[in-house]
Structures are given as structure tokens and as C-alpha cells.
Amino acid sequence: MHTESLVVSLFSGAGGFSYGFLQAGLKPGFGVDIDPDACRTYELNVGSPCHEMDLGTIAPCVLKRMTGGQPPFVIIGGPPCQGFSTAGPRNASDLRNRLIFNYLAIVEELLPKWFIFENVEGLLTSGKGQDIARLVRAFVELGYSIRLQKVNLAAYGVPQTRKRVLIIGNRIGVDFEFPRELFSYDSGKSKKNCGLPMAPTLDEAISGLGRPSIDKAAISTYSTDEPVGRFDALMRTGNSAMGVTQHFQAQESSEKQPIELLAPGQTMKDLPSEFWHESFIRRANRRVADGTPTEKRGGAPSGIKRLHGNLQSLTITGAASREFIHPREHRSLTIRECARLQTFPDIYQWEGSSVSVIQQIGNAVPPLAARILATHIQNIDGKFGSGLQCSQHITSAKLLGYVLTEATGMSPALKNTEALLEGMHQGSFAFE
Ligand SMILES: C[S@@+](CC[C@H](N)C(=O)[O-])C[C@H]1O[C@@H](n2cnc3c(N)ncnc32)[C@H](O)[C@@H]1O
Structure with a gap:
């Protein structure tokens, strides 16, 4: 039984x-x-x-x-x-x-x-x-x-x-x-068009959230009173108070990179090499056992990367809020944006430091x-x-x-x- x-x-x-x-x-x-x-x-x-x-x-x-x-x-x-x-x-x-x-x-x-x-x-x-x-x-x-x-x-x-x-x-x-x-999908890196409708794009997933706050503890408000689309409506479900937590702009890192130079789809590699991180240079050169450069395997962290708004996001990992740049704004994605890309509704509450929370989000099954x-x-x-x-x-x-x-x-x-x-x-x- x-x-x-x-x-x-x-x-x-x-x-x-x-x-x-x-x-x-x-x-x-x-x-x-x-x-x-x-x-x-x-x-x-x-x-x-x-x-x-x-x-x-x-x-x-x-x-x-x-x-x-x-x-x-x-x-x-x-x-x-x-x-x-x-x-x-x-x-x-x-x-x-x-x-x-x-x-x-x-x-x-x-x-x-x-x-x-x-x-x-x-x-x-x-x-x-x-x-x-x-x-x-x-x-x-x-x-x-x-x-x-x-x-x-x-x-x-x-x-x-x-x-x-x-x-x-x-x-x-x-x-x-x-x-x-x-659904069909296309993130620039992985794509499949099988005649099915496209999965929600990054813009469809996050644009209803509105501008992030500067203050970590602040509760921000949606960009519009009504959902901007079906996915936005799904994410707002149950959030009658309409307040959004974890939607704040991360502090700029001390190694300031000119992210305004990056177009959607471009990565740190497209910046002058003086802006490449040490760790990026090491990892980009590493080869895995079967001889394929890690970058070609699709999993190698490539440092910062500006995402396309009209495509699906790349895989959300514990590094996403550090590495992924908003399609148009010169800032990284917020924790709440990453949570939405993982399909966690806005009422989902998170415990722990920002580092812990983004790790929990990146680890999750959507x-x-x-x-x-x-x-x-x-x-x-x-x-x-x-x-x-x-x-x-x-x-x-x-x-x-x-x-x-x-x-x-x-x-x-x-x-x-x-x-x-x-x-x-x-x-x-x-x-x-
Ligand atoms: C890939 S994540 C799973 C995420 C989860 N399935 C979800 O959808 O949110 C793996 C989890 O295993 C936990 N973990 C790692 N080592 C563990 C251990 N020895 N015993 C129990 N949990 C462990 C981690 O803390 C992490 O939360």
C-alpha cells in the first residue's frame, strides 16, 4: 500500500x-x-x-x-x-x-x-x-x-x-x-523551433516589475496597475498588496566595468581585455576531459553578459544577479527578476543573505x-x-x-x- x-x-x-x-x-x-x-x-x-x-x-x-x-x-x-x-x-x-x-x-x-x-x-x-x-x-x-x-x-x-x-x-x-x-525557444545559445509558440521572453517575464529600488529593504511597486501580459499576471498571482520585495539594484562592484558598451548578447569578451576578470581568463582557457573548450560546452561562466529582451534568458545560476546585465538598463538583474525567470511567483519569500538567496534561486527546479x-x-x-x-x-x-x-x-x-x-x-x- x-x-x-x-x-x-x-x-x-x-x-x-x-x-x-x-x-x-x-x-x-x-x-x-x-x-x-x-x-x-x-x-x-x-x-x-x-x-x-x-x-x-x-x-x-x-x-x-x-x-x-x-x-x-x-x-x-x-x-x-x-x-x-x-x-x-x-x-x-x-x-x-x-x-x-x-x-x-x-x-x-x-x-x-x-x-x-x-x-x-x-x-x-x-x-x-x-x-x-x-x-x-x-x-x-x-x-x-x-x-x-x-x-x-x-x-x-x-x-x-x-x-x-x-x-x-x-x-x-x-x-x-x-x-x-x-513551446519553441531561443536564448541565442540554445534554440529549438518546432512550430510551437515561443516561450515567454525575458522582457515578458520581468518588464511588469518596474524599476528596482536602491534600498535593499524597500518594497517597490509594479510598473502598471494591470499585468502587462500573461506571464506577468501569473507571477503577480496572490500578491494583492502589489508590493515587490528583493527588487533592488545591487551595489556596483569595485572593479567597475563599462557595461554601457555591451549590446544584447555581448559578454565581457567584447570589452577591452583590461576589463576581463582574472578568473574569467583562467576558466575560458580551461579544457575539459573530452577536449572541448568549456566555452563551447555552453556552461563556462563568461563573466558579465547582457541578455536579449526579446529572447529567453540564459540559464539562471547562483551567479546570475552578478553576471547577467539587463537588456537595456545599465545594471545587473535583481534577485526578484532572477526569481521570476525561474518562475517563482512574486509572493515567494526568501530567507538569508542576498548571496544565499540567489544561490537558492539558481539551484531550484522552476x-x-x-x-x-x-x-x-x-x-x-x-x-x-x-x-x-x-x-x-x-x-x-x-x-x-x-x-x-x-x-x-x-x-x-x-x-x-x-x-x-x-x-x-x-x-x-x-x-x-
Ligand atoms: C540543486 S539544489 C536542489 C534545489 C531544489 N530541488 C529546488 O527545487 O529548490 C541541491 C540542494 O542540496 C542541498 N544539499 C547539499 N548537500 C546536502 C547534503 N549532504 N544533505 C542534504 N542536502 C544537501 C543543497 O543545500 C541544495 O539546496
């Missing part, structure tokens, strides 16, 4: 993943995270407890006790990604990489009906593909039918291109597809995408919907399918991963 509606959120952060589930009518029972600020943000907004715990050391049976011993309906979570991220140095011995296996151990102990695992694309090539292959094999051996897919969350209406790896699994033997894409995933699994499960939305049928536990990239070419590292997964998809396990 599963506890029909229990959602357990691991590595729950500020609650982006959980908030989407809440919006879809599935209120999480509890979250777990090591960061006290994130836990406080979670509790304020999701409205259920967030236990401050180290999931790297806690025995999974402790979590089982917290569920009352009943298998949850779904476990959701995105273990930290710094160890895999292409936006930072990839380090196979980074202990945070092991946290994916702590997630697995908890799934093994709690045996939820469904799970959704989220991570960065760097996971696909970590440990020469062995990490993801081990994880996939272990989920199947636990009795799950799973699908793995790299998705760009802009296709679900997020005003930002954000590539993430998702693994969805169920123990009821249901064959299923991922939610279908709803609630809008999470809500689509939550509704999707509920429909497939038959809990609320017809249960026949997909071409589903009962199957034995297996890797139902995988999508590692939409590009025509693959790096040698990704080809390696594909070979490992294909072996599993065909039913043979090819492990070292």
Missing part, C-alpha cells in the same frame, strides 16, 4: 520542485536539506516542514520512520550538481557526486510508487558514463520502469533555456512518455516545470486524470527509453554513455 498522496522532497532547497507539486494539488509532506536558509524559505512558502539534515550521512531508515513506514506516492529531488556542473570544475572525487547514490539508497528504503530525479547535464558524462549507468541499473533492479531524458525546461514555458537531466520511474510497471513539449511534471505523473497514475493520456501499458521493470541530446552530433564522452545505456535498454548490462 502506498500513501496515496505523500510527496517526499529530498535535497529540497528553497522548494522550487515542491512548490510546483503544491500548485498541482500534491502538497509535499516534508522536505530535507542541509542548508538552514533554504529550509526556512521552504517552510515559509511550501507550508510543510523541512528537516535540516545531511543526506550524505543519515541512515535511510530514519527517513522511513518520518513517513510512518508507508511508501510515499512520489520522491522528488535534485542532489547537488556542483561536482558535475559544466559551469564549474568537474571533479570525479567531489563527495557531492556521491549524493546521487544517497538518493538511490533512500528510494531503495522507502520504495515510492514514483520518483523524479533531476540533475545537470554533466551527470551524463561523469565517471565516463558509469555514474549514470550505475544509477539507471540500480533503479531498474529495484523494480522501476524508468525513462531518462535531457530536457530544456524552456519547452515547458520557463522564460529561460535550462537543460536538465530528468529520470522518472514508477514501480507499477506503467510505460509512459515525458510530458510533451509546449516551479512551472515541476507543476507540469506533477500533473503528468498524476494523470498517468490515474489518480486525477483518465490515466490513459499516454500510450501506456503494463511492462516489466526496465529502462523504457532515454534521450541524451537533441543535437545531431555527440561528444566521445556522451557516445560512451549512450553505449552503456543502449546495452541496458536492450537488456544487457555492460559494466566494467
Whole structure:
């Protein structure tokens, strides 16, 4: 027997993943995270407890006790990604990489009906593909039918291109597809035009916020009384007081850069080299294991960058409010603008210092995408919907399918991963 509606959120952060589930009518029972600020943000907004715990050391049976011993309906979570991220140095011995296996151990102990695992694309090539292959094999051996897919969350209406790896699994033997894409997108760097309407642009996402204040503690007001468009209306939902927090202009850094020289799409590289940061020069020259310059991999921080207002934003990370320049104004994005680009509504309250808050925002699963995933699994499960939305049928536990990239070419590292997964998809396990 599963506890029909229990959602357990691991590595729950500020609650982006959980908030989407809440919006879809599935209120999480509890979250777990090591960061006290994130836990406080979670509790304020999701409205259920967030236990401050180290999931790297806690025995999974402790979590089982917290569920009352009943298998949850779904476990959701995105273990930290710094160890895999292409936006930072990839380090196979980074202990945070092991946290994916702590997630697995908890799934093994709690045996939820469904799970959704989220991570960065760097996971696909970590440990020469062995990490993801081990994880996939272990989920199947636990009795799950799973699908793995790299998705760009802009296709679900997020005003930002954000590539993430998702693994969805169920123990009821249901064959299923991922939610279908709803939007085309183009951030200048990632694009896909599949005849669908464009995802909301950066301007559509933030222009209703109006001018930021100078004072950090000030509450600013919207640019207009009425929402300027559909996305703006969505973000204003529930904010009857019409006040906007966290919408202030950051202090100028001591290394003043002539950002007024940057046109949309231009980066620090387009400024005279005397304005390049030391760290930027180091990172831009770094090459990753498969020999592709990090800049070409799309993840290398490029210092400051002016975004296009008429396109989707680039991926919001913990550095976004430092590195991303407003399309027309000579300032970086505010924390509230970054929160909106991650689809957090304006009523979302944040706990902690500005550094902590932007990290919580950059780490999050956008609630809008999470809500689509939550509704999707509920429909497939038959809990609320017809249960026949997909071409589903009962199957034995297996890797139902995988999508590692939409590009025509693959790096040698990704080809390696594909070979490992294909072996599993065909039913043979090819492990070292
Ligand atoms: C990628 S974020 C998850 C964000 C979250 N899914 C959301 O939507 O807001 C990873 C989270 O793992 C937490 N974390 C890192 N190490 C941890 C550990 N050992 N135990 C528990 N949580 C940890 C971090 O504090 C961070 O909030």
C-alpha cells in the first residue's frame, strides 16, 4: 500500500520542485536539506516542514520512520550538481557526486510508487558514463520502469533555456512518455523551433516589475496597475498588496566595468581585455576531459553578459544577479527578476543573505516545470486524470527509453554513455 498522496522532497532547497507539486494539488509532506536558509524559505512558502539534515550521512531508515513506514506516492529531488556542473570544475572525487547514490539508497528504503530525479547535464558524462549507468541499473533492479531524458525546461514555458537531466520511474510497471513539449525557444545559445509558440521572453517575464529600488529593504511597486501580459499576471498571482520585495539594484562592484558598451548578447569578451576578470581568463582557457573548450560546452561562466529582451534568458545560476546585465538598463538583474525567470511567483519569500538567496534561486527546479511534471505523473497514475493520456501499458521493470541530446552530433564522452545505456535498454548490462 502506498500513501496515496505523500510527496517526499529530498535535497529540497528553497522548494522550487515542491512548490510546483503544491500548485498541482500534491502538497509535499516534508522536505530535507542541509542548508538552514533554504529550509526556512521552504517552510515559509511550501507550508510543510523541512528537516535540516545531511543526506550524505543519515541512515535511510530514519527517513522511513518520518513517513510512518508507508511508501510515499512520489520522491522528488535534485542532489547537488556542483561536482558535475559544466559551469564549474568537474571533479570525479567531489563527495557531492556521491549524493546521487544517497538518493538511490533512500528510494531503495522507502520504495515510492514514483520518483523524479533531476540533475545537470554533466551527470551524463561523469565517471565516463558509469555514474549514470550505475544509477539507471540500480533503479531498474529495484523494480522501476524508468525513462531518462535531457530536457530544456524552456519547452515547458520557463522564460529561460535550462537543460536538465530528468529520470522518472514508477514501480507499477506503467510505460509512459515525458510530458510533451509546449513551446519553441531561443536564448541565442540554445534554440529549438518546432512550430510551437515561443516561450515567454525575458522582457515578458520581468518588464511588469518596474524599476528596482536602491534600498535593499524597500518594497517597490509594479510598473502598471494591470499585468502587462500573461506571464506577468501569473507571477503577480496572490500578491494583492502589489508590493515587490528583493527588487533592488545591487551595489556596483569595485572593479567597475563599462557595461554601457555591451549590446544584447555581448559578454565581457567584447570589452577591452583590461576589463576581463582574472578568473574569467583562467576558466575560458580551461579544457575539459573530452577536449572541448568549456566555452563551447555552453556552461563556462563568461563573466558579465547582457541578455536579449526579446529572447529567453540564459540559464539562471547562483551567479546570475552578478553576471547577467539587463537588456537595456545599465545594471545587473535583481534577485526578484532572477526569481521570476525561474518562475517563482512574486509572493515567494526568501530567507538569508542576498548571496544565499540567489544561490537558492539558481539551484531550484522552476516551479512551472515541476507543476507540469506533477500533473503528468498524476494523470498517468490515474489518480486525477483518465490515466490513459499516454500510450501506456503494463511492462516489466526496465529502462523504457532515454534521450541524451537533441543535437545531431555527440561528444566521445556522451557516445560512451549512450553505449552503456543502449546495452541496458536492450537488456544487457555492460559494466566494467
Ligand atoms: C540543486 S539544489 C536542489 C534545489 C531544489 N530541488 C529546488 O527545487 O529548490 C541541491 C540542494 O542540496 C542541498 N544539499 C547539499 N548537500 C546536502 C547534503 N549532504 N544533505 C542534504 N542536502 C544537501 C543543497 O543545500 C541544495 O539546496
